[in-house]
Structures are given as C-alpha cells and as structure tokens.
Amino acid sequence: MRVVTALLGAALTLLLVADLINAMLVPRGGFSPIARMTRRMVTGSYRLATRVTSDYPRQHRILATAGPVAVLMQLIVYVASLILTMGMVVYGLSPLDGTTSLYQSGATLTTLGIVAPVTAASAIATFVAAFLGLVAIAVFIGYLLAIYAAYSARESLVSRWSLLAGEPAWAPAVFARASMLGRSPVDVLDAERWTDWMCELRTNTTVSPVLLWFRSPSPMRHWTTTMLSVLDTASLRLACGITASRDDDIILVTEGVVTARVLMGQRGDDNLCVEEEVLAALRKGGTSKAAEITEAEWEECFSILSSTGFVDRHLSAEAFRCFQALRSLYAPWVTQVAKQVHATPAPWSGPRAPGIAVMYPRMPASLDEEGRR
DSSP states (O other), X not given: OHHHHHHHHHHHHHHHHHHHHHHHTOTTOOOOHHHHHHHHHHHHHHHHHGGGOOOHHHHHHHHTTHHHHHHHHHHHHHHHHHHHHHHHHHHHXXXXXXXXXXXXXXXXXXXXXXXXXXXXXHHHHHHHHHHHHHHHHHHHHHHHHHHHHHHHHHHHHHHHHHHHHTTTTOHHHXXXXXXXXXXXXXXXXXXHHHHHHHHHHHHHHHHOGGGGGOOOSSTTOOHHHHHHHHHHHHHHHHHHTOOSOXXXXXXXXXXXXXXXXXXXXXXXXXXXXHHHHHHHHHHHOOOOGGGOOOHHHHHHHHHHHHHHTXXXXXXXXXXXXXXXXXXTTTHHHXXXXXXXXXXXXXXTSOXXXXXXXXXXXXXXXHHHHHHHO
C-alpha cells in the first residue's frame, strides 16, 4: 500500500511540475488546468464582490487586486499541492505516519530543513522536494518580473493615449482634441506603433492570461477601452478618407481584429484572411448590428468630426456604412472582454453590469455641448 502511495505521489508531482512549467515558462501559453482553475476562482469571487455596489470607482477599487491575488494564489496552490504529493512519496518510502510525512515534506519544500530523513529512500525524496521548492519560488519570481514588464509596456502607451483620447478613451474625442491643438487628423494616430502594441498585447496575454485582470491605476483608464478607441480612430480615418497612410491603418485594424479574437479564445484566423475581410468592408460597407453603434451615436460622433472641419457633412451616410462594416469585425470581441473584466464604461464599449452608467471624457469647451447634442 505504501509503495502504491509513493508511486501515485510521484505521478501527481510530475503533473504538477508540468502544469507549473506550462503556466509560467512555456511561451506559447501551454495547457495548465490548475492555473486556469485558480485564476477563474479568484476572478469569479472578485466579480461577485462587485455586486455590492453600482458605483464604478468603488468597483474599480475592489477589482484592483484581482490580478495580483490570482498570481499569488497560483503559487500557494502549487506549493500546497507539492507538499501534499511529496508527502505521499515520503509516506510511501518511510515508516512515518501521514501527518509526520506531510510535516517533513512541507519543511523540505519550504527549505526550512528542520526534519531529518528517516531512510535512504526518503532522503532522496527530501532532496527532490527541496529542489522543487527552490524551482517553484525561482520560476514564480521570474514570472512576476515578466508580468510586470509586460504590464508596464502596455500601460505606458495607454497613459499616453489618454492625453489625446481623453479618460475614458473615446475615438471622437481624439479628433476634437486634435482640432483644438491645431493638429491634422492624419497625425493623431501612429499606426505602426499601435500595431506593435496590439502584437505585444496578443503575445503577452496568450502567455499570461492573468494580465487581462491587471488594471490601470486610474478608474477612468483601461486597456480594453484604449484598444477599442484606437481601432475606432483608425476605422474612422479609413471610413472618412482622412488617413495619411491607408495601408498602415488597414494593417492596424487587421492586427486589432486578430488580437481581439485571440483574446476571446478564437483560433484559425490568420492575418491574411482578416485583411481580406477588412478590404471587403472598405469596398462594400455594411449595416451590421455587430458594430454595436446606433445611428444616434453615429450622429453624435459625426457632428464632432464635422465641427472640427475634418470631414464634410454630406459624407455621413457613406462613412457610417463603411465604419459599421469595419467595426463589426472587432467590436463584438473587444466589448466582450471589456464586460468580462469590468472595464471602464466608456462610450461605444458595450454594456456593463446593471446600474453602471456610461462615462464620457471631457471635451474641448467649444465642442462639449455641440458635439453631445
């Protein structure tokens, strides 16, 4: 019976180590059910906690620690599970009882070294447990450094975008503020830089899904609403014909569509197929409800664009059809993610929990009332 327990403990230990490697070391986002289950339990608990209030800033404060706690809980679950499985190995290789075996396993894995091995076989198990404890801590530290490096890279551009897009970020605000500053609409968006940002977001979130739950310091900023406003800005430039580099904006929207679908767990769409969809939307336009923007919202947007002098009023209907077609390619996916992680309720970012009102960014004084009319 003890031999069977030892073998079972060794097998479970190998599975735990494989799960740990897939969760924190494999760059392709390997299969790690323990990490995924832990993350879902933590974030699900936080989502339930947000129901105690309908005030969004309070919800933001509640959710602020969801990502870090999920990462910490992963370490706790791995270490606790390794103590249990290595305790089974020690129990099977020594005459110790169950409680003492767990005590020896825990003391060894946490590198306390306060328990001496009983037999030669248990000594080997003790050395293995000590090594696994060091590996788990080292991997976790490296994982933390990688997560916060990716977080800093993501948020630095999010913060910079808020200077032009407002807080929360909204595409029409980009053009309104550009007009106030005397900037051309072709200069408001660096398509190449934001394409790189989309690529990095897709890669980093695939490797570390918990990054979805790391939030901006300010409740008025969120990476999902930034992503949506950037894609909306590029789509508006394409739809209204005010882009300096049509190809760069098409590539940006294409990468945004691919990233949005990957974030929701979709697979099988490469960039070439998506680019063909973007080009078809530009040629044919559309009236898809998947764009998730009403005619009233479009009129609000286009009144801002026309007030800045960037577009002619008579182009509204044609631009709307083109914008709808482009937006329907990415908006359903991004708004789903925004709802899932309780992102800032920015305009055009989809519904939130009941009672959470849409928040608009501050507009230039000359456009604040006219653009919202």
